[in-house]
Amino acid sequence: MARRERTSVPPPGGAGPSPGHHPRPDAWGKVLGRTRYVGDLSLPGMLHAALVVSPVASARLRSLQLAAARSVPDVVAVLTAADIPGANSVGVIFPDQPLLAVDRVRMVGERLALVAARSPEAAAAAVRAVQVQLEPLPAVHDPVAALAPGAPLVHEGGNLIRTFHVVRGDVARQESRATVVFEGEYRIGGQEHAYLEPQGCLVVPEGRQRCTVYASCQCPFYVQQAVARVLGLPLAAVRVIQTPTGGGFGGKEDYPSEPAACAALLAWHTGSPVRLLYPRELDMQLSSKRHAMVVRHRWGADGKGRLRFAEVETFMDAGAYIGLSTVVAERANVSAIGPYHVPAVRVRTHVVYTNNLFGGAFRGFGAPQVTFAGEATMDALARRLGLDPVEFRRRNVLDDRRRTTCTGTKLPRPVLARQCLERAVEAAARTTPTPPGRGHAVGTGVGLVLYGCNLHHGGQRLDRSSAVVLLQGDGSVVVRVGLTEMGQGLLAAVQAVAAQALGVPPQAVEVCLPDTSTVADSGPTVASRGALVAGRAVLDAVRRLRRRFDPVAAQLLGCGPRQVELAGGYARVRGEPARAVPIAEVAAEMAARRIEPIATGWYRSRPRRFDAATGQGGAYDFYATACHVAQVVVDAELGLVRVVRVVAVHDVGRVLHRPALEGQIHGGIVQGMGWAVTERLAVAQGRLENPSFTDYLIPTASDAPLVEIEAIEAAGGHGPWGSKGIGEPSLIPTAAAVRNAVCDALGIELFELPLSPPALVAAQGRRHPFAWLLDRSAERDGPAQAPAAPSPVEAG
Amino acid sequence: MAEGVRVRLRLNGEDREFWVPPGRRLLDLVREDAGLTGTKEGCGAGECGACTVLLNGRPVTSCLVLAASCDGAEVVTVEGLAAATGEPHPVQRAFVEAGGVQCGFCTPGVAVSGAAIVARGVRDAAERARLLSGNLCRCTGYLAVLEALERAGEASDGEA
Numbered sequence: 001m002a003r004r005e006r007t008s009v010p011p012p013g014g015a016g017p018s019p020g021h022h023p024r025p026d027a028w029g030k031v032l033g034r035t036r037y038v039g040d041l042s043l044p045g046m047l048h049a050a051l052v053v054s055p056v057a058s059a060r061l062r063s064l065q066l067a068a069a070r071s072v073p074d075v076v077a078v079l080t081a082a083d084i085p086g087a088n089s090v091g092v093i094f095p096d097q098p099l100l101a102v103d104r105v106r107m108v109g110e111r112l113a114l115v116a117a118r119s120p121e122a123a124a125a126a127v128r129a130v131q132v133q134l135e136p137l138p139a140v141h142d143p144v145a146a147l148a149p150g151a152p153l154v155h156e157g158g159n160l161i162r163t164f165h166v167v168r169g170d171v172a173r174q175e176s177r178a179t180v181v182f183e184g185e186y187r188i189g190g191q192e193h194a195y196l197e198p199q200g201c202l203v204v205p206e207g208r209q210r211c212t213v214y215a216s217c218q219c220p221f222y223v224q225q226a227v228a229r230v231l232g233l234p235l236a237a238v239r240v241i242q243t244p245t246g247g248g249f250g251g252k253e254d255y256p257s258e259p260a261a262c263a264a265l266l267a268w269h270t271g272s273p274v275r276l277l278y279p280r281e282l283d284m285q286l287s288s289k290r291h292a293m294v295v296r297h298r299w300g301a302d303g304k305g306r307l308r309f310a311e312v313e314t315f316m317d318a319g320a321y322i323g324l325s326t327v328v329a330e331r332a333n334v335s336a337i338g339p340y341h342v343p344a345v346r347v348r349t350h351v352v353y354t355n356n357l358f359g360g361a362f363r364g365f366g367a368p369q370v371t372f373a374g375e376a377t378m379d380a381l382a383r384r385l386g387l388d389p390v391e392f393r394r395r396n397v398l399d400d401r402r403r404t405t406c407t408g409t410k411l412p413r414p415v416l417a418r419q420c421l422e423r424a425v426e427a428a429a430r431t432t433p434t435p436p437g438r439g440h441a442v443g444t445g446v447g448l449v450l451y452g453c454n455l456h457h458g459g460q461r462l463d464r465s466s467a468v469v470l471l472q473g474d475g476s477v478v479v480r481v482g483l484t485e486m487g488q489g490l491l492a493a494v495q496a497v498a499a500q501a502l503g504v505p506p507q508a509v510e511v512c513l514p515d516t517s518t519v520a521d522s523g524p525t526v527a528s529r530g531a532l533v534a535g536r537a538v539l540d541a542v543r544r545l546r547r548r549f550d551p552v553a554a555q556l557l558g559c560g561p562r563q564v565e566l567a568g569g570y571a572r573v574r575g576e577p578a579r580a581v582p583i584a585e586v587a588a589e590m591a592a593r594r595i596e597p598i599a600t601g602w603y604r605s606r607p608r609r610f611d612a613a614t615g616q617g618g619a620y621d622f623y624a625t626a627c628h629v630a631q632v633v634v635d636a637e638l639g640l641v642r643v644v645r646v647v648a649v650h651d652v653g654r655v656l657h658r659p660a661l662e663g664q665i666h667g668g669i670v671q672g673m674g675w676a677v678t679e680r681l682a683v684a685q686g687r688l689e690n691p692s693f694t695d696y697l698i699p700t701a702s703d704a705p706l707v708e709i710e711a712i713e714a715a716g717g718h719g720p721w722g723s724k725g726i727g728e729p730s731l732i733p734t735a736a737a738v739r740n741a742v743c744d745a746l747g748i749e750l751f752e753l754p755l756s757p758p759a760l761v762a763a764q765g766r767r768h769p770f771a772w773l774l775d776r777s778a779e780r781d782g783p784a785q786a787p788a789a790p791s792p793v794e795a796g
Numbered sequence: 797m798a799e800g801v802r803v804r805l806r807l808n809g810e811d812r813e814f815w816v817p818p819g820r821r822l823l824d825l826v827r828e829d830a831g832l833t834g835t836k837e838g839c840g841a842g843e844c845g846a847c848t849v850l851l852n853g854r855p856v857t858s859c860l861v862l863a864a865s866c867d868g869a870e871v872v873t874v875e876g877l878a879a880a881t882g883e884p885h886p887v888q889r890a891f892v893e894a895g896g897v898q899c900g901f902c903t904p905g906v907a908v909s910g911a912a913i914v915a916r917g918v919r920d921a922a923e924r925a926r927l928l929s930g931n932l933c934r935c936t937g938y939l940a941v942l943e944a945l946e947r948a949g950e951a952s953d954g955e956a
Contacts, residue, residue, distance in 0.1 A: 024895075028892055032875070033834020033873065034834065040833035193934075196846055197899065198838070244899075279838060316904075487898035578820045660895075663936055663940060664815075666939040667935045669938030692839070693843035700928075701925040701941070704937055
């Protein structure tokens, strides 16, 4: 595997540690098969839960006949909305979604009833025995059509949930200076998270007063709030413990609140522990998806190849309930222009109800879709200007000189978008793939991203973080944080931060998965913020602990408390490393003197101002930039794409844990590549037609491209030692780079995602040799599915 | 007890006897009857590979194998990859060292398939990737996993 990693810019001020390289603390348990996921937990008397869900997308719920289901042997409870003691509501932002349907069904998979039984088989039999009377109602399945007059209403009050705006500069004036205008419409499909561990939770009740929830989740505090709301319990009576979580990617952000509330309701009624594990097919049908979007562009540039204006109108398919859609829209809205200097900008981002799959959080959070469109338009304009796509980007990319974003934020220097572009292009040019044979074409494509780190202004109130640091009498350390490990490496990063701050080896630090009874609400583990905010809270806790630790160490060392420094497992006199005492000895001394060895820590970002009407102001606290260059080989006749190599240059602030950083970039690239090339959600009448890994194709080991990473370390991050966050920027520019590479290879332009083989062949003016197969399946599925092929219009 | 089909097999080096219903999957025997929860269920349809075990030395998706068909067989799960001394399998060590573990849910199946690939002495990287393509992973992009397999293969070549 040809990989090259180097650090290019010297770290700011030379302060801070070298990045961690130690093995992740959770690696051995996982590789030996000893880690217990929620499906591996069971308790005596535990019941198995199952869901009765709607098979249709829009209907009136006429009746539910439960007697037959209740009489199935070993069935303990069959519950409906009438059995909810608290609020029948699970919406994370807006209370438009019931836990259990009352009279109306708005999506396939809408929950109608819940079952608990002594075996999974009995639960399944009870689900089959429930008789449901549904009266079909008109449904709407396209976010643009949903806004037309007379469209079926998903909720009373209209299908338009909200429109977000960016208004900057004078478009008419700038348009008069443009010599080339590109207009196009992009149709961008959704994406299934396909975490390997399906949704699951185990709820252990203590009467009806309190319960403990063990959940595979990203956001235990969301789960806590949902369960408390549904059961009518105080937050303190609902304790949520995150179980080792087998992947999230956003799919375990808001969604786990729903199964947890279901299992908690069954546990509350039965008094028994209840476990709910989703089978894969149900998981794929019910859980949230990356939003499908229609993005319309009108962008113009002048004769010097400078962007003059950009108009973007996006229609986001929220599905039947808001969930996190408005929050996703906030990021999509301000990410629509990318890292480019554009004097006049109009962005409108519409969030629209449909009766489709439920749109939610997915790594990138609305940015990958608009980045795909933006980078495609950059290539389209370059082509019309007769410029090389890289040269066109050079003329427009933000840098230290022009550094104002579309939200009017003047980025602090250094602005590294240009460096990311140049270095990625330079590295990519060192080797180019050779076509493996006749009929194959090779191409190179670029994707750039300006990533707003941490939560958008709209989510600012959630941006805080809690930590507890406990120094044991032997010098080992327990760290508790409110952010979750779902595979991304949070435990390793927090361990590295705590170890560095305390001057102990990483192995001396145990970082625990969150338990809502031990730390304060720390917001969600999303927006690439985990290591950033957890790490900052840990540093704060260490600072407070040292107020008690340093005086003890100073006495042992015979120096002043301010002269104490911690490194290499020792407390030392600053400037005199020979005068040292083991940290374990200081800890033992603290224990002997009964000095409190535990400290809490807190982090919150600075308040920002943002005007939602114009989209101007502090959308994010700080920013990262990245460039991905993809090289592809395309079978022109069959329209098959192979991504052979991706160069990824990221402005990361500081590296906290090198293997975790690389793992995030590798995984983000391959997940983004899957979305671009093979991952198609086949949705018909709101139902997912391909809810399996045979029909929904995520990349395999054979599809993995070579990946080269360059992490640029420089000032600007607000995480520990200036780190920024890598989870999302690792994915965002990938699909754009792949699309642009495919278009480069074939000399075509594509406006849909995923890049389907028939579309690739059709764009070359031919018919796909296997098109007859697709025609036949289209005949079988009926009309009205394929959207009209958009045609780009040139003007000016 | 003593209902259903008797299955005698050698599980992670121990002779074991189970009575199972005729429809029981090898996955359920391993996880529930033997209590070896390292083997995971990711799809129940033979698509993801998280439930991979070695059946008579060959990797199989245990969700598609009937337990009753395993009478007389030798089964190795992720818990049985380590040497009798407790020393982890070279593939397991390589996964930890190369950063091949993230969320860990696919990891047991990947480790079992990886052990089989290393045992076959596959030297071609593309062939190793092809042999691993029945094990889906959504976190790592496979890169560190494939690197780990290469390292483990080199290590076992060195020993031979």
